[in-house]
Amino acid sequence: MLNKDSKFPGKDRSDKGKWIGPWLPQWRDQGDTGPFTMLRQLYGEIQQASESLKAKQAQLKQAGKYTPAGISDKLRQVARAETIPGIRTAAAEQVRKYRREIDSRRAAMKPFDSDPKDIVSEMRRQEVRAWLRTMKPDERTKAVRGASDPLIKEAALSVPVELTGLLQSTRDDLARELIEARYGDEIEALNELDEAVKTVERAVDGARDDVREALGMVEHDFNAEFRDVEDEIDRLAEIRASKPQPKIDFDSVMSSVKALNVDEQEQLVNAIQLEQKRADDRAFRDEIARLSGKAA
Known part of the structure; x- marks a missing residue:
């Protein structure tokens, strides 16, 4: 490798200046292979x-x-x-x-694991969705985004977006938040x-x-x-x-x-x-x- 003993080895640009990027120090395996x-x-x-x-x-x-x-x-x-x-x-x-x-x-x-045989959890999610539908759109969005109980967010994600009264962008944000919480290190x-x-x-x-x-x-x-x-x-x-x-x-x-x-x-x-x-x-x-x- 070019400049292999450097902290940032490699040729970071082509001869005409096209950006390639150096090899960063954190890109290494714990052992000798990987x-x-x-x-x-x-x-x-x-x-x-x-x-x-x-x-x-x-x-x-x-x-x-x-x-x-x-x-x-x-x-x-x-x-x-x-x-x-x-x-x-x-x-x-x-x-x-x-x-x-x-x-x-x-x-x-996945944002969460769903067991179709878990009737109790599904009933709880149905109750949450019924509660959300009693709210005005802005209140509903605020309640879901600010929920500390993941069950509320799961309830909004476990059915088609049309049944939740939420915007697709809100639903996407919820899914991303739950995924990041579950798989942060990965x-x-x-x-x-x-x-x-x-x-x-x-x-x-x-x-x-x-x-x-x-x-x-x-x-x-x-x-x-x-x-x-x-x-x-x-x-x-x-x-x-x-x-x-x-x-x-x-x-x-x-x-x-x-x-x-x-x-x-x-x-x-x-x-x-x-x-x-x-x-x-x-x-x-x-x-x-x-x-x-x-x-x-």
Whole structure:
């Protein structure tokens, strides 16, 4: 990662000044692994991908063997086979995974739990709604907003808004208040993760712009030349995400792993990570070579 030893590592703007944002100190996991650790690694790799292309450009110029057109052709080959896939893969897989997880967890948050078999609680909510309907609109809104008993707010949220005499905006505010009261810590954690994901997403856009600038291409031409590569990466990522995972006998696997000494366990982990990276690289490079008609 660029400036990795800084308190705020990373390249916070693209070469043309587009805002990306630094990696903030609070974005870290308690251990050595976790979503922030993975996202920080992606953040660095994405930015390094565009920097590597610019370094390649400098090398070609310094060699003095190529015309400007020849340098441009070489850089486009590298961008197509390596740089664009390196940048896009992060967005297509890991970033998308965390984005879906955030959205899923937020969607699962409910203002309160309702048990259809709890007749007593439902009768109490009906009484509250009957009481609210005796009030004038302003009084009703004030009573619900200022209620210290969550049952009053639950009563207003457990039926369609038309049956409560409240405005939709009031109902939305009530739902948000109850959700924040129930899931405050989780919401705060998700918000931090969301900001980290957004920063990586901006890093993808910034790195993409840096590559385009290095190639000396306008946005329309750049999109036309590399969109097929990006679309194919997205398609393969969707296939992998939807592919059923084979069942594994974890007890048997763990027994075998525990039988290894510490050094052997570390070698196994490194080998698994390396093989996964090789498999991903092979899949992407095969498709890219097919699309471009060039060997990766």
